Amino acid sequence: MKRILLILTASILLLSSLTSFAKNQQLPVEAFASIPDVSHVTMSPNGTKIASLVRSEAKGMEGTLVNILDIDTRESSYPIQTDNEKFVILSMSWANDDLLLIKAKFPAVRFGTPTTETRIIKYSLSKKSTSNLLSRFGLKKFKWMPQIQSNIIDYLPDDDKYLLLGTNGIGNKTQFESVIKVNLNNGNIRFEQPAEANVTDWITDRQNRIRIGIYRKETKYRIYEQEDAHKDRRILWEFEAFEEDQVWPMGFAQDKNILYVQAYHEGFEAIFKVDLRDPELAKELIFSKEFNDVEGSLIYSKLKQKVIGIDDGDESEYTFWDKEYIGLVNGLNKALPEYRNYITQFSDNERRYIVYSTNSKEAGTYLFGDRDAGKLFPIAYRYKKLTPDLLANTQTLSYKARDGLEIQAFLTTPLDKEAKQLPTIIFPHGGPISYDSNSFDYWTQFLANRGYAVLRMNFRGSAGYGYDFMKAGLQNWGLDMQNDVEDGTRWLIDEGIADPNKVCIVGASYGGYAALMGVATTKDLYQCAVSFAGVTDIEYLVKSSRRYSNFDIVKKQIGDDYDALYERSPVSKAKDINVPVLLIHGDKDRVVRVQHSEDMFDELEDLNKPVEYIELENGDHYLSNNEHRIKTFVAIEAFLQKHL
Known part of the structure; x- marks a missing residue:
């Protein structure tokens, strides 16, 4: 795809030709x-x-702006700005x-416990x-200010002056979720669904009735109708967390009796539909992938009044199973x-x-399609300076772990360099129930642009590879999961x-844990380690969840x-x-508390080990602030230049 057009910018609407740089150029x-x-490109209903x-x-005005573009007049307005510190x-x-509804989060503290609060603007x-x-x-109708105020249950398409919101702090069972x-x-609000003990979420049918309640107590789930x-x-x-008999409701067909669910099929997550009038609740397979899990939420066509596929991925990419829509995608691919x-x-x-168009060398292009006019044209680039000719190739491969398990991995090598005897970054992902893929990754492309080969792997416990592969990672931190990275x-x-x-x-988050464990448990394998927001004390990670509702799931x-757990923690080693x-951590991180990196730094410094620590003021777990992100990458670049 030749990059020729850009109409969404923070300062002006424009058409621009992007200059191609010479190959091997080290970009800023x-x-x-x-x-x-x-x-987060999103189109109005009309x-x-x-x-x-x-x-x-x-x-x-540094930070992020909300831009609203009129397609026909090409005029923009910018009603909201954030520095990505006060809120994201x-x-x-x-x-x-x-x-337009804008969901935002900000860090807070409730009764001494760090929390993440959400609101809708x-x-x-x-x-x-x-x-x-x-x-x-x-x-004023709430007994206390609800922490989460962004769980939209239903937009009520037949009455667009209202919506249904799930939240707590109201009614008799204030700690559980009601629907207003x-x-x-x-x-203003009106009470619709009273909270029920241990029901954490509600789902409506296509007639906007509140039909499904998801119950959790400790590690046991129930699905109510x-x-x-x-x-x-x-x-x-009824089922236990992380067990193969789990059945997760996703939403209804137009028929109020037909419920779509996600469940395992031959060891991999797939999509089924169930007729709720059937006493046996038999599951009819609708969509599956060979050797991979199907994940995402339902896509419902208001026009056709039927479910046509699922959306998944960072930009909620659509995957269709309806033939008409598959044909449209095939045309795009052609x-x-x-x-x-x-x-x-x-x-x-x-x-x-x-x-949304992408690949491992395309940082992401948004295009606007008009079926009546027969037009499809780019409207914005996710990273306008990162053109495909400047980015490195990524190949999908696999290797055998020491016990014979096959591990899928992704190798990115510097542009126009032979993949031989290269300085290398091993880059395990976070989660750990997450995954890497052969798609654009800004960390990876930065490191490759600096001359490093980058290996990312989906060690056991990663998502997407079926039940047995996921289950193999439970309670496995520092054990076989770590061996997979070393192997x-x-x-x-x-x-x-x-x-x-x-x-x-x-690595970052769990990847930071894996990085520190890598240098703590192997000798002469790695020349250095970088941990961003990494877990350093698993015992503390679990214990610090005691005041949260997911404590039993964490355990x-x-x-x-x-x-x-302490013995399998970097801080103990x-x-x-x-x-x-090199340790880097945001002091407002609500996923992995900053104490992890602070304690690790203190231990290493007391032992006169070579360690650097950077604490990002008001920084979160996701490098949401531009200044924090640049500061982190500058520090990593200098550290790698010095030690590799």
């Missing part, structure tokens, strides 16, 4: 480390407006053609005004053959749509790709033998680390 750190130029998040460098915008959606195009979704009058009906004009709010409920399924092309949204009449490193050296004297292990996933270490 900012080209990779800055937050995306454009993200297909005339496009909202997006755009990065701004304008003085006094998580997503945007249209309640109707006039009202609404912006009216006609009034050119912003306000909170819930009014002060509406909030919110007036989008004035923010009812005819409507206040009606009697029955149990559809027009753009070297890219993975995903429809991410339709207008209500499905004549206009948004496409990938040794395989790359044995293949002659990695220079054995120039290998560093780098089942990670373990509760605290002595053993600081004496065994004899290579330079």
Whole structure:
């Protein structure tokens, strides 16, 4: 795809030709480390407006702006700005053609416990005004201010002046989730579904009745069904967390009796539908993938009044199983053959749509399609300075772990360099129930641009490879999961790709844990380690979850033998680390507390080990702030240059 057009920017609408740089050019750190130029592109129901998040460098407006573009006039407005410290915008959606809903998070502390709070900001195009979704009058009905105020249950398409919101702090069982009906004009609320003990979420049918309740107590789940709010409920399924008999409701067909669910099929997650009138609740297979899990949420066509596929991925890419829509995607793939092309949204009449096009060397292009006009053209680039000719190739491969298990991995090598005796970065992913793929990754491309080969692997416990593979990672931190990372490193050296004297292990979150454990448990394998927001004390990680509702799930996933967990923690093995270490952590991290890196630094410093520590003021777990991201990448670049 030749990059020729850009119309969504933080400063001006423009058409621009992007200059191609010479191959092997070392791009500025900012080209990779800055937050995306454009993200979260979403179209109004009538297909005339496009909202997006755009990065701004304008003085006094640094951070992220909400941009609303009129497709026909090409005029933009920028109603909301954030520096990504006070709050971070998580997503945007249209309640109707006039009202844009903006979901945001911010760090807080409740009764001494660090929390993440969420809110919804609404912006009216006609009034050119912003306000909170819930009014002060509406909030007076709560017994306490709810922490999570962003769980939209249903947009009520037949009455776009209201929506259903799931939240706690109201009614008799205030600690559990109720459903309220919110007036989008004035923010007032009406009580719809009373909270039930241990019910954590509610799902409506296509007639907007509250039908499904998801119950969890400790590690046991139940799926309840009812005819409507206040009606009697029955149990559809019961199961334990992380077990193969789990059945997760996804949503309804137009028929109120047909429920779509996600469950395992021959060891892999797949999509089924169930007729709730059937006493046996037999599951009819609708969609599956060979040797991979199917994940995502349902795509429902209002026009066709049926479920047509699922959306998944960072930009909610659509995967269709309906033939008509598969044909549309096939046409896109024919027009753009070297890219993975995903429809991410339709207008209500499905004549206009948004496409997200990407591959391992394409940082992401958003395109606007008009079926009536027969047009498809780019509207924005996720990273406008990262053109495909400047990025490195990534290949998918696999290697055998020491017990014979096959591990899928992704190798990126510097542009126009032979994959032989290269300085190398081993880069295990976070999660750990997550996964890497052969797609664009800004960390990887930055490191490759600096001359390093990068190996990412989906060690056991990673998501997407079926039940047995996921289950193999439970309570396995520092054991076989860690061996899989080490075995990938040794395989790359044995293949002659990695220079054995120039290998560093780098990771974030769980990947940071794996990086520190790598240098603590192996000798002469790695020359250095970098941990961003890494877990350093698993015992503390589990114990610090005690005041949260998921404590029992955490124990089942990670373990509760605290002595053993401490022994499998990098902080307990600081004496065994004899290579330079770089630690970076945000002090407002609500996923992995900053104490992990602080304690690790203290242990290493007390032992006179070579360690550097950078603490990001007001930084979160995701490098949401542009300054923090650039500071992190500058530090990593200098550290690697020094030690590799």
